[in-house]
Amino acid sequence: MYTQCRGCGEVFVIEVDHLTHARGHVRCNLCGTVFDGLETLSAEKPHEDEDLLLHDFDNAPPLLTQAYHSMLVADTVEEELEEPVVPGFVTEVAVPDDVPFVAEKVNKEQQPSGSNWAWTVMSLVMMVGLLWQAKAAIGTGQLKLPDGELKDTVCTYVSCQSDQQKVDLDAISLVSRNIRPHPGRDNTLIISASMINGNKDNLEFPALEIKLSDLNGQIVAMRRFVASEYVPSDVLRSGFVSNTLIPVTLEIVSPGDNAVAFEIGFVQP
Secondary structure: OEEEOOOOOOEEEOOHHHHHHOOOEEEOOOOOOEEEOOOOOEOOOOOOOOOOOOOOOOOOOOOOOOOOOOOOHHHHHHHHHOOOOOOOOOOOOOOOOOOOEOOEEOOOOOOOOOHHHHHHHHHHHHHHHHHHHHHHHHHHOOOOOOOOHHHHHHHHHOOOOOOOOOOOHHHEEEEEEEEEEOOOOOOEEEEEEEEEEOOOOOOOOOEEEEEEEOOOOOEEEEEEEOHHHHOOHHHHHHOOOOOOEEEEEEEEEOOOOOOOEEEEEEEOO
């Protein structure tokens, strides 16, 4: 049998014996409302989002004409002296004296939603995108892995960027150098130099370190230039070709009249 809570409208399943034992009154285990379960008692399961019909109790009660007399009077008296049977779905401690809880809640069937497939596909796409970005970052060297078994395992499946080889600075020679004031800018110096690479294994250009000093040999200014700042882009793409003269032209701000000497050195990039 089915009955509906008058408070929250939830539909519950209940046994007729339990309803008879509670004299028709029950309590909703969701909102705690005590209501007459007979008002919406029905033998048919309601459809989705459909309320049970309220029974009309305003009509005159039916006239009873058939009386029942039990022949087992002694057995009847003995049964009345016994304690009433408590339904098996509740306990004497949890159940109030006058109203029991409803036995079972009707579980409404949930309609399968196609959005679950969409979320699954989107999650897979995002995971593939993250893996692709991680692979690209490892390949370009933007993401560095610590040395160990993890790096060795990952590099067997992903092409990791090899550690940059150091430039052989001793194989690089400074052929010429010159410093002069800039003809079109005030407080600006032009440094001209040329260098040559004597080691064919030197593929990277070194960084240039310019030092300006005074008469006492004290450094008054220093500036470091990376390859992209003093080498043309087309020459940089070709690499540091051995036995080829590479001209260098730099513009720096003049530190003042105290700078009377300069020095050009090569450092690791």
